[in-house]
Amino acid sequence: EVQLVESGGGLVQPGGSLRLSCSASGFTFSDFAMYWVRQAPGKGLQCVSAISNNGISAYYVDSVKGRFTISRDNSKNTLYLQMSSLRPEDTAVYHCVRGAAAGYGSGSYGDYWGQGTLVTVSS
Amino acid sequence: EIALTQSPGTLSLSPGERATLSCRASQSVRNTYLAWYQQKPGQAPRLLIYGASSRATGISDRFSGSGSGTDFTLTISRLEPEDFAVYYCQQYGNSPWTFGQGTKVEIK
Numbered sequence: 357e358v359q360l361v362e363s364g365g366g367l368v369q370p371g372g373s374l375r376l377s378c379s380a381s382g383f384t385f386s387d388f389a390m391y392w393v394r395q396a397p398g399k400g401l402q403c404v405s406a407i408s409n410n411g412i413s414a415y416y417v418d419s420v421k422g423r424f425t426i427s428r429d430n431s432k433n434t435l436y437l438q439m440s441s442l443r444p445e446d447t448a449v450y451h452c453v454r455g456a457a458a459g460y461g462s463g464s465y466g467d468y469w470g471q472g473t474l475v476t477v478s479s
Numbered sequence: 480e481i482a483l484t485q486s487p488g489t490l491s492l493s494p495g496e497r498a499t500l501s502c503r504a505s506q507s508v509r510n511t512y513l514a515w516y517q518q519k520p521g522q523a524p525r526l527l528i529y530g531a532s533s534r535a536t537g538i539s540d541r542f543s544g545s546g547s548g549t550d551f552t553l554t555i556s557r558l559e560p561e562d563f564a565v566y567y568c569q570q571y572g573n574s575p576w577t578f579g580q581g582t583k584v585e586i587k
Contacts, residue, residue, distance in 0.1 A: 401567060403576040417575060451523055465514045465571045469523035
């Protein structure tokens with residue numbers, strides 16, 4: 357059974373930092389691209405970042421470029437999102453998502469989602 | 480970036496009725512790379528449909544998807560109590576992924 361379990365969320369002040377983790381099990385982690393998708397309270401879904409299966413290529417939405425860094429450790433079956441210079445508008449539940457392919461480009465949808473971890477940016 | 484517009488925003492129906500949800504793209508979705516997800520309160524989204532019309536593993540045949548180009552439809556043939564939820568469409572033909580704003584299917 358595919359499982360994705362996020363951790364690391366919490367309350368942080370504007371300008372602060374957090375590192376999210378996603379522990380994966382039930383599949384060969386190194387075969388699949390991975391994504392972080394966030395959902396602000398009562399709002400829709402936004403793809404924040406993606407990383408290829410081998411960790412070489414990454415994507416960031418414009419609003420987080422230069423502030424967030426996605427990475428993965430295939431030996432530990434873990435995905436990360438390092439977030440810095442956090443803003444109130446980054447407040448959201450952050451879901452870890454498995455892509456249906458090795459790359460994150462065209463043709464790769466999200467076939468398994470974690471429950472998410474809540475990040476609250478507030479003073 | 481491709482924008483997706485879902486309609487209606489809310490659909491009020493009774494169990495046993497048919498639900499028809501629409502998703503319109505601002506430009507043609509490459510290769511019909513369009514997916515549908517179901518989300519219940521406090522839960523993660525669940526993949527229902529990919530490639531516009533292919534059901535994901537374990538998804539009931541009450542769910543069907545259709546469409547191409549810029550217009551796509553999710554149909555739930557006979558609503559069961561567990562089907563009342565929010566539904567999102569997503570395009571994955573162009574990077575980045577984009578999602579519609581969601582359609583809430585509520586009990587009438």
